[in-house]
Amino acid sequence: MKKPRLTFRTQIFLLMLALVIGAVYFVRSYFIQSLTSYQAQVEVIDLQNRLKSMYHVYVDSLPPEAARTYKAELEALVNDINQLKLSGEFQNRDLALYSLFILIFITLTVGGVFLISMNVITRPLVRLQTAVEALSVGNFNIRVEESPRSPINPLIRTFNTMVSELEENRRKLLQAQKDMVWREMAKIMAHEIKNPLTPIQLATQRIEHNYLNQSPNFQKVLTESTRIIHEEIASLQRLVRAFSAFAQMPALQLEIYDLNEQLTDLRDHFKDESEIELHLAPQPIFIHADRLQLRQVWVNLIQNAILSKKSDTVSQIVIKTESDLGRVLARFSDHGTGITPENLDRVFKPYFTTRERGTGLGLAVVQRIVELHGGEVTVESEFGQGTTFSISLKHQQQHQES
Amino acid sequence: MFSKLISTILALGTSVFTNIQGVDAAFTNGLIEQRGQRVVISSELTNCWTEEFDRILQSGQIVKITYRLELFTENGLLPESAISITHEIRYSALDETYTVHQSETDQNITSSELTHAKLFMSQLKQVDFLGVADMVNDKTYYLQTSAHLNRIMLPGMSEELNLMAYWKSIRPTFRSEPFKKADFSL
Numbered sequence: 001m002k003k004p005r006l007t008f009r010t011q012i013f014l015l016m017l018a019l020v021i022g023a024v025y026f027v028r029s030y031f032i033q034s035l036t037s038y039q040a041q042v043e044v045i046d047l048q049n050r051l052k053s054m055y056h057v058y059v060d061s062l063p064p065e066a067a068r069t070y071k072a073e074l075e076a077l078v079n080d081i082n083q084l085k086l087s088g089e090f091q092n093r094d095l096a097l098y099s100l101f102i103l104i105f106i107t108l109t110v111g112g113v114f115l116i117s118m119n120v121i122t123r124p125l126v127r128l129q130t131a132v133e134a135l136s137v138g139n140f141n142i143r144v145e146e147s148p149r150s151p152i153n154p155l156i157r158t159f160n161t162m163v164s165e166l167e168e169n170r171r172k173l174l175q176a177q178k179d180m181v182w183r184e185m186a187k188i189m190a191h192e193i194k195n196p197l198t199p200i201q202l203a204t205q206r207i208e209h210n211y212l213n214q215s216p217n218f219q220k221v222l223t224e225s226t227r228i229i230h231e232e233i234a235s236l237q238r239l240v241r242a243f244s245a246f247a248q249m250p251a252l253q254l255e256i257y258d259l260n261e262q263l264t265d266l267r268d269h270f271k272d273e274s275e276i277e278l279h280l281a282p283q284p285i286f287i288h289a290d291r292l293q294l295r296q297v298w299v300n301l302i303q304n305a306i307l308s309k310k311s312d313t314v315s316q317i318v319i320k321t322e323s324d325l326g327r328v329l330a331r332f333s334d335h336g337t338g339i340t341p342e343n344l345d346r347v348f349k350p351y352f353t354t355r356e357r358g359t360g361l362g363l364a365v366v367q368r369i370v371e372l373h374g375g376e377v378t379v380e381s382e383f384g385q386g387t388t389f390s391i392s393l394k395h396q397q398q399h400q401e402s
Numbered sequence: 403m404f405s406k407l408i409s410t411i412l413a414l415g416t417s418v419f420t421n422i423q424g425v426d427a428a429f430t431n432g433l434i435e436q437r438g439q440r441v442v443i444s445s446e447l448t449n450c451w452t453e454e455f456d457r458i459l460q461s462g463q464i465v466k467i468t469y470r471l472e473l474f475t476e477n478g479l480l481p482e483s484a485i486s487i488t489h490e491i492r493y494s495a496l497d498e499t500y501t502v503h504q505s506e507t508d509q510n511i512t513s514s515e516l517t518h519a520k521l522f523m524s525q526l527k528q529v530d531f532l533g534v535a536d537m538v539n540d541k542t543y544y545l546q547t548s549a550h551l552n553r554i555m556l557p558g559m560s561e562e563l564n565l566m567a568y569w570k571s572i573r574p575t576f577r578s579e580p581f582k583k584a585d586f587s588l
Contacts, residue, residue, distance in 0.1 A: 048495065055496045071496055078495040079462030080557060086461045087556035090563070093421050 009118055013111070020110050021103065028099040035092045042085060048078045124150045128159060140167040181350065188353070188360055192239050196232030203228045246350065246361045250293075252372060256396050257291055258284040259328060263319055266298050274306050274315035281321045285328050286396040293369045300362040301332045301389050307355065308336035308387065328395045333388040339381040347379060366391075424570030425449050429547055432576050436534060436586045443471055443531045445547055445576060447524040455568050456516060458554065459493055459500070465565065466490045466552040467523055471531055476542040476580060483532050489523045506530070537583035545578040 006014070055074045059067050124147045134142040143160050146153045203225035210218045260280040267276040287294075302317060309315040313335075320331045339347060346352045348367040353360035370377045370391055381387040427450035435442055447467070459465055467489045472481035488505045500519035501512045506529045513519045526547075537543065550573050551565035564571075 052496055075462070075494060075496050082461040082495060083463060083556050084558055086457060087558040090421075090556065091559065097421050 009122060013114060013118070016114055017107060017111055020107055024099075024103045024106055028095075028103065031099070032092065032096055035088065035095065039085070039088050039092065042088070048081045051078050051081070120147065120150055121152065123147060124152050124156060128152070128156060131159065131163075135163060135166075140170060184352065184360075185350070193236065196235050199228050200232050242361055246365060246368075249368060249372070252290040252293065254288055254290055256286050256288050259287050259294075259330065259393075260285055260321060262291065262295065263298060263321065263330070266295070266302065267319075270302055270306070274302065274309075274317050276302070277316070277318045279318065279320040281323055285321055285323050287328055287393055288396045289373050289393065290369075294373070297366045297369050297391065298330075298332075300366050304362055304389075305332060305334035305336060305387070308334060308338075310335075310337055323395050326395050328393045330391045330393070331388055332391075333386060335386040338383040338385050338387055339379070340383050344379060344381060348377070422454070422567045423452060424568055425452055426572075427549070427569045427574040429549075429574055429576035432545075432547065432578055434545055434578055434581065435528075437528060437530075439534050441531050441534060441537075441586065442528040443526060443545065443547070444528050445526045447549055447574060450524055450569065450574070451520055452568050455565075458565070459491060459516065459519075461556075462493050462495055463554050463556070464490060464492050464552075465523075465554070467549055468552070469526060470548045470550075471529065472546045472548075473532065474544055474546060476544070481546075482543070483536065485529075485531065487526070487529060491519055491523050534583065534586045537586075539583050542580045542582055544580050546575060547578075548573045548575040 051074055055071065059070065062070055124144070127144050131142045131144045140163060142163060144156045146156050150156075206221055207225045209215075210221045215221065261284070263278060263280065267278055270276060305317045306315045316335055318331075318333045320329075320333075322329050343352075343354065347363050350361060350364040352364075366389075367377050370393070373393055375391060375393040377392075378390045379387065380390070427447055429445045430448045431444065431446045433444040435444070455465075469487040469489070471485050471487070473483040474481055488503075490503045490505075492501050492503075493499075494501065499512050499514050500516060501510050502519055502522040503510050504522065506526075511519075511522050513522070531545075551569065553562040553564045555562050566573075
């Protein structure tokens with residue numbers, strides 16, 4: 001059974017209460033002890049009985065009138081002593097009771113003041129904590145309200161200023177990223193469009209030249225040049241389709257199927273281009289996913305591995321699957337050229353590529369599809385040694401059991 | 403400022419807590435009888451002493467019980483007749499005797515025994531209350547007897563001690579059976 005843990009505030013409160021009670025109890029005990037000690041000393045002196053003895057010793061030797069006065073004086077004195085003693089006892093008793101009352105009063109008062117003070121301090125702190133949590137999940141509109149007389153108001157003001165600055169910086173950063181992406185995309189597009197345009201331009205010039213010179217090979221030149229133009233136009237069309245597909249990701253068509261089976265099929269599909277080694281979990285791994293879109297993910301990863309193979313080597317890919325704690329993990333490892341550390345953070349960014357004729361969309365599509373499935377994709381790479389992509393997805397546990 | 407605060411706390415404390423163990427003092431053996439042409443009253447206050455009370459008596463403080471005898475008609479709000487009697491006790495520490503003064507007889511009774519002295523304090527013996535002739539025919543009367551204690555001031559104490567606290571601050575009161583003038587012989 002789990003022991004209930006006291007909050008920090010409760011611990012402080014209990015400690016403070018114990019200190020106050022201890023201090024007041026100590027003072028109370030000290031005064032009671034002092035008074036009792038004083039009374040004991042008075043008792044030892046036994047003044048009233050000594051006065052009584054004095055009276056009896058001298059009364060008979062005095063004349064009647066003087067004896068009466070003597071008696072009255074002594075009696076008043078003895079009465080005063082007795083009453084003083086009684087008064088002391090009563091006060092001692094009252095002290096014991098009323099100090100207990102004062103103890104309760106002080107404890108309640110200090111406890112109340114402490115709780116109110118703690119509340120004044122901790123309530124804004126709780127608001128601040130909530131705001132920090134909201135900020136951590138990307139809510140930059142959050143602001144913390146100041147509390148009257150709170151000692152942490154300067155901290156709250158600083159936090160609010162910081163959030164405002166963060167929001168402004170984030171906005172600028174987003175704009176800068178957008179600009180950068182557009183620039184990169186424009187550069188890639190320009191490059192990708194320029195590549196087919198050059199053969200097209202050369203082909204048209206060749207046709208024109210042969211036509212104007214009435215070349216006997218004109219028919220042949222026309223046929224070859226037209227083929228080149230068609231091929232380059234087809235290349236341009238593929239490029240446009242790839243961009244269009246990335247921009248318009250279709251809605252997920254979810255179904256439950258065996259991931260191991262899908263990966264086994266893919267190995268056969270790529271058997272001419274790569275040696276794919278499968279280390280699949282012994283039991284079927286059922287996932288709730290869009291079969292076609294996930295196939296695109298695996299294809300992109302395999303193609304990426306094939307394209308990154310070192311020259312004069314055969315592409316080798318190891319695919320591992322495992323399931324644990326409701327998650328499915330698929331790992332794609334290759335022994336290719338690897339990724340440089342500075343490029344590792346950028347590989348999933350759209351339009352980022354290090355290849356001459358790449359669109360920079362393959363891994364961006366992978367990340368997008370995996371995230372649409374509530375999964376996560378990570379990459380580890382050692383430049384010159386190889387790369388491993390890990391994809392984590394939800395496991396369809398019930399289906400597996402059935 | 404601080405002493406005022408402490409006094410306020412103590413005042414609040416005394417209103418809630420008390421150190422004094424009170425007793426339920428009560429009148430017993432109430433008797434209304436005729437002595438000649440006078441109506442005389444006898445009664446006794448019982449369960450009215452505590453150990454602490456005895457120590458106050460032995461300290462030489464004068465302790466006074468004031469008895470109030472009132473004659474009411476059946477529906478009357480104000481008494482038709484009333485008298486007050488005091489029994490006062492004083493201890494002599496040198497003689498070790500108790501002297502009780504009873505105002506109804508204006509006599510001092512001295513005893514070396516506290517028990518006897520307390521009895522003299524708490525007993526009303528044939529106190530002359532009123533003449534039979536002073537009562538009106540056809541009226542129904544009843545007698546109400548009550549008692550209260552004085553306050554004392556002990557040296558070293560800042561406030562008087564109300565001895566009524568030993569009776570739980572309640573005046574013991576006795577109300578007789580109704581009677582008429584005709585119940586007495588003229």
